[in-house]
Amino acid sequence: MDAINTLAPPAPPLRKSRVRSGRRVADRLLVGACTLATLIGIVVLGSILAMLIIEGVKGFSPLLFTEPTPGPGSEGGGIANAILGSLVMTVLGILVATPVGVMAGTFLAEYGRHSKLADLIRFLNDILLSAPSILIGLFVYTLMVRPMGSYSGWAGAVALAIIATPVIVRTTEDMLRLVPATLREAGAALGAPPSKVITAITWRGASAGIVTGIILALARIAGETAPLLFTALNNNSWFSPNLMGGVPNLPVMIYQFALSPYANWQQLAWAGALLITITILALSIVARFVIKPQRAR
Template sequence: MNAPTTIAQTDRHRPGRVRQGRRVADRLLRVSCTVATAVGGLVLGSILIMLIIRGIQGFTPALFTHPTPGPGSEGGGIANAILGSLVLTGIGITIATPVGVMAGTYLAEYGRGSKLAALIRFLNDILLSAPSILIGLFVYTLMVRPMGTYSGWAGGVALAIIAVPVIVRTTEDMMSLVPSTLREAGAALGAPPSTVIVSVTWRAASAGIVTGIILALARIAGETAPLLFTALNNNSWFSPDLMGGVANLPVMIYQFALSPYPNWQGLAWAGALLITATILVLSIIARLVIKPHTSR
């Protein structure tokens, strides 16, 4: 009685037919991935080629030694904007790194399954997807209006708020990938949890944590919207107390690219190429420095 059913089932699930369907699906998926990669590479390549061609024309010694010129002026450089971007990015990443690493460590080591950790993850996801212009408006209300002026401190805080969720998420993910046996080995030797985290978990996840910091640095290096409401811009050197407008590359590129002056447009292309090259160099250096530690 069961013979016809068994034969039908065997005929329906022949290995040859299953393999043929999988081959077709595999080929379609490979073709789709190849086409998508080619289109993405073509678009990215065209942007980079245009950026290199237009930006390299503005690379002169004056670019790194002279401040930005006035409207309609010839010559000049972006030295003040470069220095301002370094200062703002440095303030932002200096504030964000300890906060992000500590928060990620708490979520991965102490807050597993707790309601507080779930709340922190929820707020972190909101910050991670929040438009940067809203963060700029928030810092404007929090710092710029009470102080009565734009400042580099407000710009640094805005960039820090953008960088923190990236570092938190990466730190938690990397520390969660560390095998629990390493923690158990440290605890078996009598080390307190803090020592295990610092000497074992952080060391094992150091490559991923540093990568997260670099990703956060790359994220805030080109942010324009929050700086429009906090640090604004300045065509001259900023004051040592960072009060008033502080020149920076993102806002300078935004303003100069929209201007009708060819000299300003050329400086905008050069600044965009400089930011791109800097992030690329930082990523390469980080990989070269981290690779010997991860191979041990």
């Protein structure tokens, strides 16, 4: 054994790899850049939220939710009419966009897949997804407001539905594609038709993502101002039940009141902006609690 050990060549000395060292430096630089970018984003977002809370809380009072918006130079008042108008148009818009978006996304993921028609629909949906909201407002203005001869909440709801639909379509298709193909095969093996497999298996498996897409669409249209300027406009009183004429809404009210020279209007604009932010945050939290039991199953 001693002779064998003597004849064995000595082990080469360990050398430090320049490539490995360079990779460590590059990794640390990338981690540092990502951390810095994250901190900058947190600081900017935190500053916006802090300013919004500080200025918005000053305008919160019981009158904010019971009184209509005041006239120019008036004191007091609230934004009850704008809250109700935004709620009505947003609900109408999402009620129209949800079935259309879910059905279209289901066609793209389950039936169309690689067909030329599906590719065309995806291309058009991507264009609509990135289209400026003011362009959609002008389209609905030409389509509905001019022929009807008046601004209306119906036109505003249609504009919001057009904005929300591509978000729901894209999210629904992506979530359905994530459902394992083995689940579809299992349903087909039991003799279930494709429609039953979709409604009982794939929709249920992708329900969390579909609901998230609807909430994202709701958050997208909740603060849209440009399309409502051309469709619903605004007023400082309660709107009629038929939604004809100018319909008050929070986004346009915030836009107009924030640019006004009246301190009371500016304070109401801050309160309205804070209210929209709280509403979207509450919807996201509720959706997470609703989706959580489904994930556990």
